[in-house]
Amino acid sequence: MLETKLRERYFGDFNGKSDVHYQEVWNIDCHDANHNKFNCESVNSVVIRTSELILEIEKELEESNEQACKVILVAHGDVLQILQTSFLRKDGSLHRSLAHLETASVRQLKLE
Numbered sequence: 001m002l003e004t005k006l007r008e009r010y011f012g013d014f015n016g017k018s019d020v021h022y023q024e025v026w027n028i029d030c031h032d033a034n035h036n037k038f039n040c041e042s043v044n045s046v047v048i049r050t051s052e053l054i055l056e057i058e059k060e061l062e063e064s065n066e067q068a069c070k071v072i073l074v075a076h077g078d079v080l081q082i083l084q085t086s087f088l089r090k091d092g093s094l095h096r097s098l099a100h101l102e103t104a105s106v107r108q109l110k111l112e
Contacts, residue, residue: 003053005049005050005052005053006050006053006073006074006075006079007075007079008075008076008078008079009040009041009046009076009078009079009082010040010041011025011038011040011041012036012038012039012040012041013038013039013040014038014040022078024038025037025038025040026096029043029092029093029095029096030093030094030096030097031093032093033047033091033092033093043082043092043093043095044092046078046079046082046083046092047082047083047085047086047092050079050082050083050086051083051086054083054086057071073109077100077101077103078095080101080107081095081096081098081100081101082095083109084098084107084109085098087109087110087111087112088112089111089112
């Protein structure tokens with residue numbers, strides 16, 4: 001299923017440009033998870049939309065009486081690292097301090 005809540009973080013003025021500019025956004029992220037500098041989507045906005053998706057998935061599984069099932073989320077690394085901060089119950093501003101997600105890597109998300 002294609003889910004727009006897993007879309008890449010919007011990097012505003014840097015969208016469509018080289019990803020070397022992302023570091024400028026990340027430098028501010030670590031101090032302010034609500035910032036929209038460079039017209040980018042805030043970290044906390046990503047936390048909200050991805051967390052909403054997790055809650056929707058849980059509700060669907062509960063309503064379908066699924067006993068044991070695994071859900072695989074596929075998205076860009078920034079979005080997944082931001083989501084992981086939620087599972088770790090950490091502030092979203094810490095997303096860049098988590099281990100880097102390499103392309104096509106698998107990481108288990110477990111609520112701490």
